[in-house]
Amino acid sequence: MAEGRIIKALSGFYYVENEDGIFQCRGRGNFRKRKITPLVGDRVTFEAENATDGYVLEVHDRKNKLVRPPIANVEQAVLVFSAQEPDFSPHLLDKFLVHVEANDIEPVICLSKIDLLDEETEEALAEVETLYRNAGYEVLSTSIYVDETIELLRPYLRERVSVFAGQSGVGKSSLLNALKPELNLETNQISKSLGRGKHTTRHVELIPVDTGYVADTPGFSSLDFQGVSPETLALCFPEMRERSEDCRFRQCTHINEPSCAVKESLNEGEIAPSRYKHYVQFMQEIQNQKRRY
Template identity: 80%
Template structure:
């Protein structure tokens, strides 16, 4: 019995890679009964008579798992957000950060299309970059037309399994083409009327890049907070996480409680009000989600 990693799932087949190459496999017959769905990134046991006729026999325990995109055992999430076309969205970035923090995946914020910035927008983006760096996040500003910015991204990919994630049209596939031109991934222009891109990636696939793997994933513009409570949400905001023990009440939600260290920090300007407002919005979404269930 051989072992490997699923690098692509397409049309009912799982493509498993190990030192002997890539094997096209089907899932074991009893997987559905056992409620097992293999994911790209899974480490698996399989058997194959040849490169095109194999079966995945077992899925090993996962370190983590994302629902959207459906992928497992990710070490790092490169969150690609364009500065223009579509416009930079701090709200959506914070939602993505919560999503990856909740799954204990290390985020790298990649700001794309910096070549499109005018002077006024550049100043605003510099402020945003400084804010996220002050929270301990790695922020890289890139343009596919500036080789030096692409070089800055490469060391973060080496030897790691990374997922490129972000809404449609931000330039994920274009960045991957710049990192590895022979990929020739499909890209598309932004819809001027909708202000967002078309989906150019149709499936999740692990691509070898710079000694690591990168998952180019279908674009999406919304995330839910399935399985999360408000207390867990606090842990996904670094600036709140480090102040939570200074609140008067244990389990403080930083919303209505008195003598809340987080609310005091917001008033003092040491916690960004915009980030706090996003926290309140996410907390409300979580409450509404629980009511629906």
């Protein structure tokens, strides 16, 4: 028996990599009965007589697991959001940020396609950068046509397992092609009528980039708040998390309670109104979701 990491899952096969190479494996026969589904990123025990005939025998404990995209043991999420085509969506970005924060994954915000900006939209983008840096996030602005911006991204990927995530058409595959041209990943233009891209990535796969791994994932445009409760939502907003201890009530929701440190910071301009607005919207969505179940 040997140990390795699943780097690709496709058509019922799991491709497991270790120091001896890559082995095509199937899942153990009783996995379905035990409700075990191996994921890309899983550390596993496997056995293989040759490179194309192996079996995954055991899935090791996971640090975390994402549902969309289905991947495990991610250390960092590079959230790719285009400055234009499709238009930047702060609401969707904040939803992504909550999703990765809830799974104990370190986020990096990557604003793509800055070459499409004019003077007015450049100013708007600068405000976005400032807003999210003040909230405690790393923010990078990139263009596949400007090598220096791609090189800014590279150090974040070294020695880490990262996932590139974002809605369709924002340029995730194009960024990976810029980082590693030999990948030659399929890309498509944005649909002018729909305002979004086609899903050019159809499966999850860990791709070696420098000394790390990057998962290019299928694009998607919505997320459910799985694993996030009304009590833990504020913990997924760094600027609220650090102020929550100063609230009068321990279980403060930062909406209707008096002597709320978060609302005081909001009134003093220390918390962005857009972030707080999305927090309230997400709270309502989680509470409605809870009532349905």
